[in-house]
Amino acid sequence: MYQYNEFDHAFLKDRTAEFRDQVARRLAGELTEDEFKPLRLMNGLYLQLHAYMLRVAIPYGTLSAKQMRQLGMIAKRWDRDWGHFTTRQNIQYNWIKLDDVPDILDALAEVEMHAIQTSGNCIRNVTADQFAGVAADEIEDSRVWAEIIRQWSTLHPEFTFLPRKFKIAITGSEHDRAAVKLHDIGLRMRRNEAGETGFEVIVGGGQGRTPIVGETIRDFLPKQHLLSYLEAILRTYNLLGRRDNLYKARIKILVAAVGIEKFAEMVEEEWLEIKDSALALEPEQIRAIEEHFAPPQYETIAEPVAGFDAARFTDPAFAAWTRTNLFPHKQPGYAVVTVSLKPAGGVPGDATSAQMEALADLAEKYSLGELRIAHEQNVVLPDVRKQDLHRLWQELGEQGLADANIGLITDIISCPGLDYCNLANARAIPIAQRISRHFADPALQSEIGPITLNISGCINACGHHHVGNIGILGVDKKGVEHYQITIGGIADENAAVGRILGPSFPAEEVVDAIDTLIATFRKIREEGETFIDTVQRVGIQPFKETLYANH
């Protein structure tokens, strides 16, 4: 993992001291709310429905056990004993007192964390494939590049007041696990014909009220030019992006307005000016960051691992968990474990302080001290020896963390919705709870097979509803919460925006509606088809017909 240097530590210390003074001045009446609001937002502090909410960045979703333990301690000491992991690999604390925030920021700084650039019209926390560095299908470890981008974008003076917030995602594998086509800039690591690694650069993706799948402006960017190319994109956007209309200010609107070819031309023109400037990355600069992400000392373990196989054969519940929650590791004898934060009837992405503490302990005991946060709101233990999996699963079970549902219908992405968020029009979490309880039967989930179901409480789409195989959007219909349903959304390299099936449903009819869609799928699916396969084969019409048959 990246370790802070003296400069990083000193910078965070100064920054927290500065905010401590600003909070004191606010509480003493020396700053008005209008003066204070931009200052608190620069430190990730929002005012939501019931309390202040602090959004803490987890850069590219990577955490040490020590950091996870501290996040749990903060939840216990200054919040209500839990935190909420978000779709941008952040953690949010929902019940924060203003005068506690400087102490919380100090506690974060102790473990090399902060809440800077988790709000405002700047470059936000860079997100990445949660399996980076360990996935068997990986071309290269994308954390190295996410860290390079993080350092470049942190307090970048030219990009502090962009037309709108700006989100970058990166994936190191052919299979995109970071939804890069739905970001302002998406980066996919690629290998060219000479065998060199570089980046496919995608721009103009995004969700919100105008969902757009990003388009490629460069098939292959040599790695040493990453920062100069990003800078060229940001400069073009900063200059031409609309500042007159909040809803038209994202880069996707600019790209759509000028066309991808013209936009690429402008970027390339700007890039030529700065390509060989100080932004060009020298090999030793890259190596210095790579050293932070050097693979740990893995043991040499022969496959198959007898103890692991024996446990699978004798313990059906464990076997079921291994089928859904494991991912192939690049190192023989190891597995990547996704720990579900989606128990039936639970709140997607929530973890109690006790669970965070337990996850930190388990990471130290079984996963070389490291964890990841997935944008699907789950936790990953990236380096687990296969012979330890059965014991790990049992210990996860003691914490209520052993659900075998990754990639299944109860692995729901949900934003906080109207229960917490000032922007929301409708509740999202209670809908997710109802659906996950409805489909809780493991046999049924397994029979339905891989599917994504995403819920947002408003058109800002923090719950990624546009790209769920089934998407649910909360809307306000004459003061009553209603839910619009889409199908056909995809978040990976084949990214697609779901299509609306018809008029929205009141809250009490949503579970029934989803049940109808699933029943339709089970009736018309062909052998081996997933839900999205069937939707792509038959279109939305059969689903629409059954859904609205009685309306």
Place this chain on the structure above:
Amino acid sequence: MKEKNQVMTANRLGDGAVVYLAEDDDWVLSLDAAEIAESEEEAIRLEERAGLAMKQQKVVGPYLFAVSVTGEYVAPISQREIIRAAGPTVGTDLPETTPLR
């Protein structure tokens, strides 16, 4: 039930808690204790008092919202204000499971 009754609400500066303007310029946690404006003139007076409270750094973001009054009971009309008054509904209003098909 009367329509057009309004209550002044805000978030408390120190902890962001939902508060309501009550008699003697108190900001209270319970909607039941809030002062109710039954006319536009009364609503304007609530706004003036809220503006002062904001200047005194007591509260943030004050605004009026509609309530229904039935006998002694005061209830917000919008879902947003119901949730602000009663807290998150997470896990509290799960209905019976719909039968599986």
